[in-house]
Amino acid sequence: MVNKHDVKKRMRQLAADYIHEPQQEAYKLDDTEMMLHIGPQNPIQPGPFLIDLKISGETVRDSKLYMGYGHKGIEKILESLTYIQGLPITDRMCYLSSLSNNEAYVSSVERLLDIEPPERSQYIRVIMQELSRIQSHLLGTGEYATDLGFVTMFLFMIREREYVLGLIEDITGARITHCFPRFGGVREDLPEGWREKAIDVLAMINEKCETYKELFSSDRTYRMRTVGIGTLTKEDVIKVGLTGPALRAAGIDYDVRKVYPTLTYPDIDFKVQTGNNGDIFDRIMVRINEIQESCWIIEQALDQIKPGPLFPDELPYGRRTPSMRVPPGEAYVPVEDPRGEIAIYIVSDGTDKPYRVKVRGPSFALMQGLPPMLENVYIADVPAIAASMDSCNSEVDR
Amino acid sequence: MDGETVLDSLKSQFQDAVMDAMVDSQPPHIVCANVDKEKIVDVCAYLKDNLQFNRLSGITSVDFLDKNKFEVVYMIASYDHSVIVKLKADVVRDENPSIDTVIPVWWNANWYEREVYELMGIYFNGHPEMTVLVLTDDMMGEWPFRKDYPGFPQTAAKYPYSDDQESVVESEYPLKWKSWPSERHYLE
Numbered sequence: 106m107v108n109k110h111d112v113k114k115r116m117r118q119l120a121a122d123y124i125h126e127p128q129q130e131a132y133k134l135d136d137t138e139m140m141l142h143i144g145p146q147n148p149i150q151p152g153p154f155l156i157d158l159k160i161s162g163e164t165v166r167d168s169k170l171y172m173g174y175g176h177k178g179i180e181k182i183l184e185s186l187t188y189i190q191g192l193p194i195t196d197r198m199c200y201l202s203s204l205s206n207n208e209a210y211v212s213s214v215e216r217l218l219d220i221e222p223p224e225r226s227q228y229i230r231v232i233m234q235e236l237s238r239i240q241s242h243l244l245g246t247g248e249y250a251t252d253l254g255f256v257t258m259f260l261f262m263i264r265e266r267e268y269v270l271g272l273i274e275d276i277t278g279a280r281i282t283h284c285f286p287r288f289g290g291v292r293e294d295l296p297e298g299w300r301e302k303a304i305d306v307l308a309m310i311n312e313k314c315e316t317y318k319e320l321f322s323s324d325r326t327y328r329m330r331t332v333g334i335g336t337l338t339k340e341d342v343i344k345v346g347l348t349g350p351a352l353r354a355a356g357i358d359y360d361v362r363k364v365y366p367t368l369t370y371p372d373i374d375f376k377v378q379t380g381n382n383g384d385i386f387d388r389i390m391v392r393i394n395e396i397q398e399s400c401w402i403i404e405q406a407l408d409q410i411k412p413g414p415l416f417p418d419e420l421p422y423g424r425r426t427p428s429m430r431v432p433p434g435e436a437y438v439p440v441e442d443p444r445g446e447i448a449i450y451i452v453s454d455g456t457d458k459p460y461r462v463k464v465r466g467p468s469f470a471l472m473q474g475l476p477p478m479l480e481n482v483y484i485a486d487v488p489a490i491a492a493s494m495d496s497c498n499s500e501v502d503r
Numbered sequence: 504m505d506g507e508t509v510l511d512s513l514k515s516q517f518q519d520a521v522m523d524a525m526v527d528s529q530p531p532h533i534v535c536a537n538v539d540k541e542k543i544v545d546v547c548a549y550l551k552d553n554l555q556f557n558r559l560s561g562i563t564s565v566d567f568l569d570k571n572k573f574e575v576v577y578m579i580a581s582y583d584h585s586v587i588v589k590l591k592a593d594v595v596r597d598e599n600p601s602i603d604t605v606i607p608v609w610w611n612a613n614w615y616e617r618e619v620y621e622l623m624g625i626y627f628n629g630h631p632e633m634t635v636l637v638l639t640d641d642m643m644g645e646w647p648f649r650k651d652y653p654g655f656p657q658t659a660a661k662y663p664y665s666d667d668q669e670s671v672v673e674s675e676y677p678l679k680w681k682s683w684p685s686e687r688h689y690l691e
Contacts, residue, residue: 173637181648216529343582346558346611357582364585365531437533437578437589439560450578452565463563465578473614502637 137161141484145174148252149491152498154472156491160484168479170472176502183462188214188288188431191459195449196282198464199500201244203282204237204273205442209449209464211286212367216436217453218288220420225413226290227368228406232303233276233285234368234441235399235406239310240269241443242350242392245495246317249389252492253330258320265313268306275299290416300407307400314397321389331385335478335490338383345474349445349467350391351494355383361441373405385493392495430457442467444495464503471496504584506534509554517546533587540575540592540602547577547590547608555583559605562615564623568650571596573625577605594625601626622648 134140138161145153153174159167179198183191195210196203208230215221222230247262270280275296277283285292321327337345342355352359358377362370378394380387433455439448445467454460471494478490506526513521513536520542527533538546550556560578567574577590594600604627605612616627617636624646627633635643646652 173635173639176637178647219529343557344610346560346609359582365587367530435589437587438531439580439587446560448560448578450561450563450576461563461565463561463576465561465563469614470611473611 134159138166143487144171148488150248150496150498152502154498154501156475156479156487158479158484158487163483163485165479165482165484165487168476170475172472172498172501174502175499179503180462180464184459187457188429188459191462192287193282193284196284197499198466198503199442199444199468199497200281201241201497202237202443202447204233204285205440205447207284207286208234209438209440209442209447210451211288212438212440213436213449213451214288214431216438217431217434217451219432220289220417222290223414223417224369225294225410226415228410229276229291229295229415230286231368231370231373231406232295232403233273233283233291235402236269236273238399238443239396240266240273242396243269245443246389246392249492249495250327252488253327255324255327258317261313261317265310269310272299272303272306275302287416289420294415295410303403303407307403311397311400314393317393318390321386321393328386330486330489331389331493333382334385334486335482335493336382336384337474337478341477342383342474345477346470347445347474348470349442350378350395351388351471351474352445353378354380354387354391356381361439361446365439367438367440369406369409372409373402375402385489388493388495430455431459444468444471444497464500466500466503468496468498468500472498472501504554504586506532506586509534509586509588510536512554513546513550516549517542520546531585531587533589535589535591537591537593540594543575543577543590543592544603544605544608547579547605550579550588551608554581556581556586556588558582559609559612559615560587562605562612562619564619564625564648566596566623566648566650568596573600573623575602575619575625599626600624601628603627604629606630622646624649 138159141158141160142155143149143158144155147154147156155171157169157171158165177197179194182194186194192207192210195206198206243262243266247259247266250256250258250262273283274280276293276299277285337351337355339355339357342352342357348359348361356379358379360377363377375398378391378398380391431453433453435450435452437448437450439446446465447467448465450463450465451459452461475491475494479487482490510524510526514524520539522537524534524536527535556579558580560580562578563576565574565576573594573596575592575594579588579590592602594602602625604616606616606629613630613632614636616630617633619625620627620633621635621638621643638647
């Protein structure tokens with residue numbers, strides 16, 4: 106019969122072997138402290154990662170993150186595929202913002218090829234970007250409400266999200282992995298009657314957002330769990346290097362669409378939504394305000410869009426040619442993702458495959474900023490704070 | 504502030520350390536410069552303290568096998584203005600390639616440097632925690648993003664999955680993990 110004590114001793118030895126020298130420092134506990142592991146399957150977000158919390162009573166003293174449970178090596182995969190073959194792979198980095206990932210990749214390759222899409226294509230891309238933002242924020246906010254036990258909100262938001270996904274599906278033919286833009290244009294034009302349908306849906310979403318805001322602000326339990334919890338001040342967010350709604354909730358009006366405008370964003374009038382306090386409540390409110398702002402952007406784009414070609418007259422490659430030579434050089438174009446700045450750094454050596462691809466994703470920065478946020482909070486607030494960042498683990502482990 | 508100002512300021516401050524500095528003609532008009540690897544922390548600190556570059560966008564590395572060097576690339580931006588600076592430092596491709604850490608300048612360099620280390624094998628001197636971030640423990644030391652990497656993890660390459668019978672090597676399956684991470688709760 107196996108001695109229980111021996112098993113435990115062996116397990117301790119295994120654990121001690123596993124943990125590295127600098128990590129062992131973090132595991133030194135005094136009499137009042139203990140370790141608590143949350144993950145890899147966690148209540149925070151879909152996507153595996155492990156948080157080790159050092160707790161003292163109910164309070165978190167320190168935390169460590171372990172990533173990489175789903176590392177896919179997408180950057181290496183892209184090196185072994187031609188440029189157009191790499192496009193569907195970028196969808197898979199974060200399934201909630203695949204259109205932004207496509208856009209970052211395509212605009213970098215366009216810089217290398219030195220081509221610019223015609224105006225109609227640019228407007229269609231703007232519309233797709235904003236639709237993607239709406240559906241991502243609706244799911245992110247809704248799922249977050251479930252984490253706080255506010256399931257009604259989730260059901261409301263997932264219902265409205267279906268209409269937005271329907272709009273995207275009408276154009277791209279896919280629900281989450283779209284692979285829609287092309288180098289120098291877009292794959293499909295807007296279908297007939299899409300404009301009227303979109304205007305109806307956007308008006309409905311806009312109206313529902315007012316209801317959401319009212320529900321979120323008036324629910325007493327929700328406010329108790331979010332107002333003043335997980336606060337990041339301006340100094341904190343700058344130190345951690347965040348972008349996206351989590352940054353804007355702290356009151357900094359930094360938006361890649363304004364700072365590095367691409368496509369036809371300079372022609373469109375929109376405001377950067379900011380919060381005041383940088384707590385969880387503000388982050389959620391910024392997202393809901395951004396949904397309304399995105400509706401407004403799409404309405405303007407639909408008014409301004411004119412008939413025209415989808416691709417420029419002279420392309421350096423055939424539209425349906427699977428391979429093309431790309432001139433040597435480097436490109437880095439920041440694009441506003443629903444979660445922050447995404448940019449894909451491509452080094453080309455003049456062949457039909459990229460020499461090196463590096464994805465600078467927003468979720469990586471958001472996850473790195475988690476341990477400082479979790480200091481001296483209650484254990485019960487850990488999922489609430491971590492999930493309010495709306496980071497996508499699939500993209501951290503790209 | 505625009506790219507030319509940053510370029511002139513960098514050139515006048517570091518006449519020897521900054522080489523081949525130029526402003527990209529296409530938007531977003533990135534300021535590119537090659538920096539001596541010994542001076543990288545000084546240049547970064549100067550950018551942060553004097554030119555408001557308070558946001559490190561990312562650190563990456565490129566392997567140039569034929570030139571026998573690595574390039575460590577720093578993408579630096581700001582919350583206050585719209586200039587992006589791309590600094591490149593050449594690291595010789597020898598047994599132990601290394602460069603100084605920029606964590607004292609930007610706190611969030613930590614994870615980017617860890618990622619570069621485990622994927623490309625460039626050590627960052629002075630980094631507090633040079634351990635695995637996205638790979639498994641037993642892949643440390645294989646440097647999968649280098650250009651001379653055979654393509655699959657060494658451990659997985661030994662699986663007898665190939666149809667070609669001659670290339671089948673002796674299997675070491677099951678893999679010898681040092682420990683499974685979930686066993687760590689036995690520590691205390």
